[in-house]
Amino acid sequence: MDERAMVLDATGQALSPTGAARARRLVATGRATLVCEDPLIIRLLHIVELPAPPAAEPSAGTGQRLLLHACCAPCATYTVGRLRNEGFAVAALWYNPNIAPAAEHDLRRASMRRFADRVDLTVTEVPGYPADEYERAITRCPARPGRCEACYRLRLGRAAQVAGAQGFDAFTTTLLISPYQDQDLIRGVGTEMAQEHGVAFYFENFRRGWGERGRLTREYGLYRQQYCGCASSAVERGA
Ligand code: SF4
Incomplete structure (x- = not known):
């Protein structure tokens, strides 16, 4: 094929x-x-006009508390708004030990904090910069696609664990908005982590909001990263 x-x-x-x-x-x-x-x-090289995203189902998340794993502020822009429009009470989790180097991690986290302040979003942060957790996770699969699967498992696993422990109804991730990520794989890993931690994984194809994400990122003046996150992805993108 x-x-x-x-x-x-x-x-x-x-x-x-x-x-x-x-x-x-x-x-x-x-x-x-x-x-x-x-x-x-x-x-x-040209712009394609797509039909507007379907209106949010106002009842989809009504009365539900949802923990959103946030990979970065730009990907949280459209996603937080969309989920709120669907009726979810949204809180976010910052856990991205894949981002390297530490200075880049701190830059993205600071941008996330600024965005959260602007939209009154509560963010739980896993403290510090536990890069060793990411390094351990990818030891046996340092190249794509295994490396990305291990990276998703690490971050979604923690999101599911926190969501379960804090009594959220569901969790999801901003990674689902990016056309650069493997959405099917994220969905599979999220579903698996959900079963493991006894909390639902909320799947939605947020990619339809990718253009809006760009507009909102400029509007909020957020930091725009040039590569996915890990040191290997920086090399792959020539960043
Ligand atoms: S390319 Fe992105 S998703 Fe894949 S391992 Fe690196 S940071 Fe994680």
């Missing part, structure tokens, strides 16, 4: 994936630029 490629429009909005061969043709003929080789992501 042909390898799949992720496709973004000129604003960074995620479109339907396409075959790798077609994606490479678009790049070769100057109709798109290459964003990333692994996973394969291209960006079209």
Whole structure:
């Protein structure tokens, strides 16, 4: 089967994936630029108008407390608003020991704190910078895709644990908004962690809000990172 490629429009909005061969043709003929080789992501040179996201189901989260694992402030912008519109009482968790180096981790955390203040969001932080927990988690799988799966397991596992211990009805993650992340894998890991800790995993395809995320990030003046988080991803992106 042909390898799949992720496709973004000129604003960074995620479109339907396409075959790798077609994606490479678009790049070769100057109709798109290459964003990333692994996973394969291209960006079209034009803007694609997509239908507006369906209105939030106001009752989807009514009366439910939801813990949102926040990977960064920009990904929390659209996600927090969307979940609140669905009726969830949202609190966030900061636990991202994958981010390297420490200065980058602290920069992203500070940005998250500023955003949380702006929108009156309570954030529970796992204290410090436990990078050793991430390093241990990926010891046996230092390359993609195993490395990312281990990274998701670590962070979603902690989110499920905190959600269960603090009596939340469900948990989810801002990682679900990013076209650069493996959404199916995140869903599988989240569901598994939910069973392990006795709390529901809330899945939604937040990618439809990717364009809005960009707009809100600029509006709030948030720090915009250039790579996913770990040292390997910085090298892969040439950051
Ligand atoms: S690329 Fe991103 S998801 Fe994958 S291991 Fe690194 S930080 Fe985690």
